[in-house]
Amino acid sequence: MSNLDILQLRLQALDFHGILIPSTDEYLSEWTAPHSRRLQWATGFRGSVGLAIAVRARAALFVDSRYTLEARQQVVPNTIEVLAASDESRFSWLANNMAPSERLAIDPRLQSHGEIERWLSFARARGISVIPLQTNPIDELWGVARPPSSSATIYDYATHFAGASAAEKCAQLQEHMAKAGQEVHLLADPEDVAWLLNVRTNDSHTNPSPDRNIVPIPLSRAIVESKGPVRWFTDSGRIEPALAARLRGHVETVPSSSFDSSLESCSKGRVVGCNLMRTPHRYAEIVITAGTLTDDPFVAHRRWVKHPNEIERAREGHYQDGQAVIRLLAWVQSTVKQRSVTELEVSAKLAEFRSELPGYRGISMPPMSASGPSGALPHYVPSEHSNRVLNDHPVYWLDSGGQYHGCSTDNTVCICVSTPEPRHIRAHTLVVKGFIALTRARFPAGLHSTQLDTLARQFLWREGLDYGHATGHGVGNYMNIHEGPVIRKIPGLPLAGPIEAGMIITNEPAYYAPDDFGIRIESHLVTVPSEQSGFLEFETLSRLPIDPRLIEQSLLTYEELSWLVRYH
């Protein structure tokens, strides 16, 4: 009997007709810890993002296109349909598989307020009853087989790396709360808490390979009031003594299990600020019921603006990280002349070179090492099964990053391994033109990040080409490598926002020719004030080359060409 069968029996016993099973956890994490991989438990699917709906006799798994193939391999055949992850496909499957007045169970801790409101509104229109769960039946059924939650030490992240002290940041938040008329501020996003309190951990759960894939953020929440200590909901047993000493007096540690009741009692009749997009539905509802909720991503936006010391650390970090990548490129170029080199071999070699750098803590993401047709898949990470030989294809790109105290990197280099053809050169040159246009941009401070996207795409667009992902994203400081502001096409995203001086943002235009090859280059930029008052421009932090053999000089303007010369 599969886990899904057991779950379906349990649904029946609880008088539910269906249940939503998202891949996210109670912290809406980008990378879910084994302890919270409920979707994997129920379906077998091991990808990072997805959502299943199980009704009593059937189930469907909704994943984006990069996971379709592997999802079909991972789920029990003939029991779970694998479908596209659009609202349309999910809503229509639900409408076809649940009748009006049937009961759909949702876990309101596992999705954001906005997401669950969309489900509620759809279900209401169809007459389906949505029942928010107090406890998740999967957690009950999982039992002793469930992996433990992290017990990794939580330690003090020194001001040398963090820039400002936790006390300064808390005072800044309380000042903001006073201005905004907020008596309470809820931090439901662990990244906000890690930033505010200057705390980190060294989890490494997401990638069981020899490379350590560092997840430096302890899963925790916090409540800040106008006065008095910050209440930090975490496991006090994980806190190292030095940190405990530093926090004494201004931060009080509270067990996570009492979070709901604490939130309810301090919200009563009060105005509570929170970043709604990053707040699970249950916590938002507790606030809305007890008091008045105000959507306020203040901490996230402060976090995206780096302290001058953080920028200095990032400059140092990129300098040394770049040396490892350049050393790797030299190794690749000389080795492919002698023998076959595989994608996985390059990833391993880079981890080896990075591990020799001082302060290196581990990789920041599973390395995407993509040769020829592999490179046409934007999210490609090689496996033993897919592993290609670089020598077989002219174009190769490598998107990888390292975690250092004070710096998280995420860079892409694109090189030719053998003689490129005109189509490779042309595509790469168009991508480089966009890369240069964004790097050289000058724009008013406070410009919304989505407004820069067009600069990087305009040359591809003229030829009817484009890429499906964002052009850039903010990068954390020994944190998640994906944060705001995001430079991308679709406005209104939670991670898009005004660009200010001191933000570290990637620049990663690309082009993917299906089944043939891919191009991506990616650097880190930091926003700095320009000569013209009120305007910003970028300084490049990364120290990585652009392959001149993939440039068609006649397509560059004089200004682009001279920029390229200065860049190297």
Place this chain on the structure above:
Amino acid sequence: MSNLDILQLRLQALDFHGILIPSTDEYLSEWTAPHSRRLQWATGFRGSVGLAIAVRARAALFVDSRYTLEARQQVVPNTIEVLAASDESRFSWLANNMAPSERLAIDPRLQSHGEIERWLSFARARGISVIPLQTNPIDELWGVARPPSSSATIYDYATHFAGASAAEKCAQLQEHMAKAGQEVHLLADPEDVAWLLNVRTNDSHTNPSPDRNIVPIPLSRAIVESKGPVRWFTDSGRIEPALAARLRGHVETVPSSSFDSSLESCSKGRVVGCNLMRTPHRYAEIVITAGTLTDDPFVAHRRWVKHPNEIERAREGHYQDGQAVIRLLAWVQSTVKQRSVTELEVSAKLAEFRSELPGYRGISMPPMSASGPSGALPHYVPSEHSNRVLNDHPVYWLDSGGQYHGCSTDNTVCICVSTPEPRHIRAHTLVVKGFIALTRARFPAGLHSTQLDTLARQFLWREGLDYGHATGHGVGNYMNIHEGPVIRKIPGLPLAGPIEAGMIITNEPAYYAPDDFGIRIESHLVTVPSEQSGFLEFETLSRLPIDPRLIEQSLLTYEELSWLVRYH
């Protein structure tokens, strides 16, 4: 005793401590009819946009910067403070002038759902009670002095101009409703109703000058259900017989006075779609209380996409409208050589030339005729008081438009009247470079309109320059000249949205040097499919010249220069 004094006495009698007085009417109109100018009645302020807050002993008027000066002249001195129209300034004035538990009256018909929710959330946080009015005390006090509402005939807007028939459009809407699971669709925006039913009127209330400033949209609402006739809430006495005959059977006319009760009864337990941004708070609340509201700007988005016949009419309209403007420019150039010419004289002359065109119905907006320093004010409309002589300054721009059945125009020409200086030429050339970049843009269909904005500003930005208004906006077909999609910096605006083939959009980059001069050029573009599948580009509809004496050729690329040659 002033109207404000009377209102304040009435507030006291009704046990209110304060009241909000916005400039908008029950239809959230851009240009409010004299019948609904409550703000003007209460304060004397005659500008188009503003909001006042009156408490028992004081009042403040909040206007944007273009109105600050004239607002101070128009309000009774020492009784009304004139302040900036920001949320911050309004909220802080309210917080300083109303105590917790005091009662603030709002008219929930006069502001959108979102706007009133912002006031409610602010007031709640301060403990102020907000009381939604059933009847507005200003309407009671205004009495017989109140101008009547429009009685202008409402007529059939022929399919030759409208493109598709009303029956086709209604069927399209009902098909969409079925897909979206909506049983009812509320059209609270008169522009949506005029488009859906192919009806127009010829009001001319906004500008009491000899030029007729046409407002072609009857103020009305409609309710569409899955089946049965559309209910149109309007004054049946204004409908011309031919239109009444055409509507028979599929549109039922209902008096506006029964709108609230009709909306309530048909919303009960049903899913109701409406364009929330354009729906007054009261109507949204009726739906939310009785049934389920879904935000859905379907009709507005359909309206922004023109029918091929509409585009053909627009092409014809712009061709002839351009002839009047070109004739005017020739007149200006020859007349300034002989004698002084004033800004108002040019406006009048253009109206005269336009009035000789077949099908001309009146001006589409008060003409902005701006010489030298006048041109540094983006919204400048000359008055007898401000009227400048063109001969005194090198640079002059004229933003004007005509209304024709099948076409509404809104174009800006910028010329030099005497020898320009290098600063004029440089600024104009940077504006022209942006104008060309947007006109020549190629981009994926469905791109969000805000994403094109940067193309028009990038060259100004490089020199630390910018302009404060949008780069472009959609234009109605014998309708309001301002509709979506808007090309501008700030994302998330109600009028921004995906660009599709068949949209008519303005391109109007600018530069304003305070107290010195201004530059603006504006054309109408229509989106057409490009050779590359899935991509769009622009065709220029306007037939207007760019002044070559204001171009510094060395700042143009070869491509820009050759575009300019082809353009003329």
